[in-house]
Amino acid sequence: MKRITQIIGLTLALFVGxxxxxxxxxxxxxxxxxxAGESAKFFRESYxxxxxxxVGEGAFTVGGAYGRGRVYVxxxxxxxxxxxxxxxxxxxxxxxxxxxxxxxxxxxxxxxxSGTFEFSAGASAVAITAGAxxxxxxxxxxxxxxxxxxxxxxxxxxxxGMAVFTIAKGGLMYAAAIAGQKFSFKERGxx
Numbered sequence: 730m731k732r733i734t735q736i737i738g739l740t741l742a743l744f745v746g747x748x749x750x751x752x753x754x755x756x757x758x759x760x761x762x763x764x765a766g767e768s769a770k771f772f773r774e775s776y777x778x779x780x781x782x783x784v785g786e787g788a789f790t791v792g793g794a795y796g797r798g799r800v801y802v803x804x805x806x807x808x809x810x811x812x813x814x815x816x817x818x819x820x821x822x823x824x825x826x827x828x829x830x831x832x833x834x835x836x837x838x839x840x841x842x843s844g845t846f847e848f849s850a851g852a853s854a855v856a857i858t859a860g861a862x863x864x865x866x867x868x869x870x871x872x873x874x875x876x877x878x879x880x881x882x883x884x885x886x887x888x889x890g891m892a893v894f895t896i897a898k899g900g901l902m903y904a905a906a907i908a909g910q911k912f913s914f915k916e917r918g919x920x
Contacts, residue, residue, distance in 0.1 A: 754782035755799055758827045761896055768829065768894045775831040775892075777802040777838045779810050779912070783898065787823040792816040796828065800914065802838070808916045810841075814909065824900030830893050837890030847911040 758780050762768045772778070777800060784796030794814035800807050812828070832838040840846055886892065 755780060758782035758829070761827065762829050762894060765894070765896065771831040771892055774833070776834045777832045779830045779841065781812055781828040783825055784812060784828050785823070785825050786814070786900075786902065788816055788820040788902065790818075790820065792820050794910075798828075800842075806917060808842070808914055810912055810914045813911050820902065822900065822902030824902040825898040827896045827898060828893065830891055833887050833890045833892075841912060842914045844913055847909055
């Protein structure tokens, strides 16, 4: 078990470290989602959003993911956030992706900022990739295809005041696993 933990930690460190090469990773990720078809309209319709430029994920039976992000209200940077995920099931490999969570109104953002917010295993994200993709959750199935990351297409809907999109950055991972994402929030300028 200790060896598995070390492998997962190393894989996550490699993927998260690779994201540090961007001059302004938040602006880069923001522009990708703004150009990615359907997710672009959510910038106009949402009250706020949390963006994670790089989330690293690694697994061998037990897996995990981690990413740091920022929260914006009406385009203004208001705080920092982290995402951690634990997965259990048949899985192996590592990957990196960008994630954005849109909040339709202040109520949805307040739930997120409470510091105890988490998505259950039934939550789904729309995958925006440079190849074919599919996402299955207890509340539905989504799929899509696109030519390149910059020309990605996606379809999404509000689910309990939130909409989640991801863009694959790289890696190879097979997973048939149950996962839950837990988020934390720290207001900008607070200790």
